[in-house]
Amino acid sequence: MSLNIQVTRTQHPKEKPDPNHLGFGDFFTDHMFVMNYTEGQGWHDPRIIPYAPISLEPAAMVFHYAQEMFEGMKAYKAPDGRVLLFRPDKNIARANNSNDRLCIPQIPEEDMLQAIKAIVAEDKDWIPEGKATSLYIRPFIIATDAHLGVRPSRTYQFYVILSPVGAYYKEGLNPVKIYVEDEYVRAVKGGMGHVKTGGNYAASIKAQMIAAERGYTQVLWLDGVHRRYIEEVGTMNVFFVIDDEVVTPALNGSILPGVTRDSAICMLKSWGIKVSERQIAIDELFEAAKEGRLREAFGTGTAAVISPIGELNWEGNIAPINGGAIGEISQKLYDNLTGIQLGLIPDTFGWTVEI
Ligand code: COI
Numbered sequence: 001m002s003l004n005i006q007v008t009r010t011q012h013p014k015e016k017p018d019p020n021h022l023g024f025g026d027f028f029t030d031h032m033f034v035m036n037y038t039e040g041q042g043w044h045d046p047r048i049i050p051y052a053p054i055s056l057e058p059a060a061m062v063f064h065y066a067q068e069m070f071e072g073m074k075a076y077k078a079p080d081g082r083v084l085l086f087r088p089d090k091n092i093a094r095a096n097n098s099n100d101r102l103c104i105p106q107i108p109e110e111d112m113l114q115a116i117k118a119i120v121a122e123d124k125d126w127i128p129e130g131k132a133t134s135l136y137i138r139p140f141i142i143a144t145d146a147h148l149g150v151r152p153s154r155t156y157q158f159y160v161i162l163s164p165v166g167a168y169y170k171e172g173l174n175p176v177k178i179y180v181e182d183e184y185v186r187a188v189k190g191g192m193g194h195v196k197t198g199g200n201y202a203a204s205i206k207a208q209m210i211a212a213e214r215g216y217t218q219v220l221w222l223d224g225v226h227r228r229y230i231e232e233v234g235t236m237n238v239f240f241v242i243d244d245e246v247v248t249p250a251l252n253g254s255i256l257p258g259v260t261r262d263s264a265i266c267m268l269k270s271w272g273i274k275v276s277e278r279q280i281a282i283d284e285l286f287e288a289a290k291e292g293r294l295r296e297a298f299g300t301g302t303a304a305v306i307s308p309i310g311e312l313n314w315e316g317n318i319a320p321i322n323g324g325a326i327g328e329i330s331q332k333l334y335d336n337l338t339g340i341q342l343g344l345i346p347d348t349f350g351w352t353v354e355i
Contacts, residue, residue: 002110002111002114003035003046003111003114003115005033005046005048005114005115005118006046006047006048007047008048008049009031010030010031014029014030016125016126016164017164019128019129019130019133019164020131022130022165022166024136024163024165024166024167024168024303026163027163027164028051028161028162028163029051029123030123030126031048031122031123032048032052032160033046033047033048033115033119033158033160034047034048034049034157034158035107035115036155036156036158037105037155038154038155039154043105043107046111046115048118048119051161054157056142057146058146059147059148060142060144060146061144061145061146061153062142062144062153064148065143066202067102067104067142068102068140068141068142068143068198069098069104069197070139070196071092071098071138071140071196072137072138072196072301072302072303073088073116073136073139073259073302074086074137075127075135075137075355076127076135076342076343077342078342078344079342079343080343082354083121083124083127083354083355084355085120085353085354085355086259086341086351086352086353087259088113089113089353090262091259092109092113092116093109094195094196094259095107095139096109097194097195098195098196098197099141101195102192102197103152104152104156105156107158112139115139115160116137116139117355119160119162120137120355121355123135126164127164128164128166130166132166132167132172132305132338133165134165135162135163135164135165136162136165136302136303138162138163139158139159139160140160140161141156141157143156144156165303167305168235168301168304168307169304169307171307173307173331175309175322175324175325175326176217176218176299176310177216177217177309177310177311178211178216178217178218178219178220178311178312178313179216179218179219179220179312180219180220180313180314181219181220181221181222183207184206184207185221185222185224185227186200186203186221186224186231186254187203187221187224187254188225189225189252189253189254190253191254193231193253193254193255193256194253194254194255194256194257195256196256200256201235214313216313218235218236218299219233219234220233220238220312221233222282224254228281228282229281229282230281230282230285231254231255232255232256233309235301235304236258236301236304237249237256237258237261237299237301238298238299238309239261239298239299239300240285240294240296242285242288242294242295243288243293243295244273245273245275245276246268246276246329247275247276247277247278248265248275248277248280249279250278252279258300258301258302259302260300260301260302260304260305260306260337261300263300263337263349263351264300264333264337265277266349267336267337267349268329268333270349271332273329285312286312286314286319289312289319294319295322295327296321296328297309297312297321298329298330305334306333308322308325308326308330308331309321310325311324
């Protein structure tokens with residue numbers, strides 16, 4: 001059954017930001033999608049309303065025990081005016097996987113897609129058309145019971161908000177410098193590292209601040225048990241080109257299964273490039289760098305797209321990568337991925353979904 005979405009339009013449309021100075025995550029569109037959950041009743045009251053502050057009990061469980069999940073996707077405007085989503089089915093499946101881990105009730109996949117399409121269609125004039133811009137879609141669910149005992153909430157709210165964005169990193173497509181974190185860990189197997197929930201990011205901030213003080217853009221996380229195997233970078237999955245092979249950490253239960261990660265793997269394989277998803281030790285990587293076999297490194301993510309890595313610092317050992325310039329494979333992936341997302345080249349993978 002499809003959702004019967006009630007629409008209340010804003011009486012005060014906002015001025016749109018300059019598409020050349022968007023940054024990431026600072027501007028929000030005129031409307032948002034909201035739907036409530038009540039135990040015994042299920043998800044109900046789907047609606048589009050003006051974007052505005054929300055009112056919650058100070059005792060709402062999300063504030064105390066962080067029972068929440070979120071997703072990140074993007075909408076693009078093709079030159080012919082079509083509005084395109086990129087692989088929304090993957091984000092929606094991952095959202096329900098996060099819900100499962102966090103004991104949040106599932107939302108039927110077709111309902112979540114309908115909600116996302118409806119709010120993007122409502123605010124489609126907000127899709128920026130500047131270089132490397134898009135409309136970032138942030139669906140999230142919060143636990144809203146006013147209760148201080150630790151248990152699953154019996155009420156929730158599902159929101160979808162939209163933000164016109166430019167590049168996530170100020171470096172844009174210029175390579176970022178990454179600090180290999182050797183004190184803190186992001187997640188362990190059995191925890192929540194494989195799902196998208198705020199706690200994973202809260203856990204990352206301290207290390208990120210320290211890395212920033214040292215002049216690095218992001219941290220590269222090592223596994224929480226051996227402190228040796230590469231997991232992911234702050235807001236991205238990570239890939240390395242060693243000799244003629246592309247390697248990326250295998251999904252081991254503590255790494256986020258990125259949609260861009262999966263897309264990059266599919267694309268690389270379609271070009272006949274060997275891709276291995278496997279355990280990668282940090283010492284193996286630095287050994288390869290020393291021997292001149294580490295040719296490229298890049299991160300992948302919805303927000304970050306394809307982000308080349310120009311330098312790694314591990315316990316003071318510096319590995320410069322590709323002379324600090326973007327590599328051939330990273331550039332080709334960026335061009336083809338954004339080409340498909342923006343409707344500039346044929347989508348031979350069938351990844352885009354028109355609204
Ligand atoms: C995304 O790439 O969509 C993310 O969720 C990263 C975000 C924390 C900025």
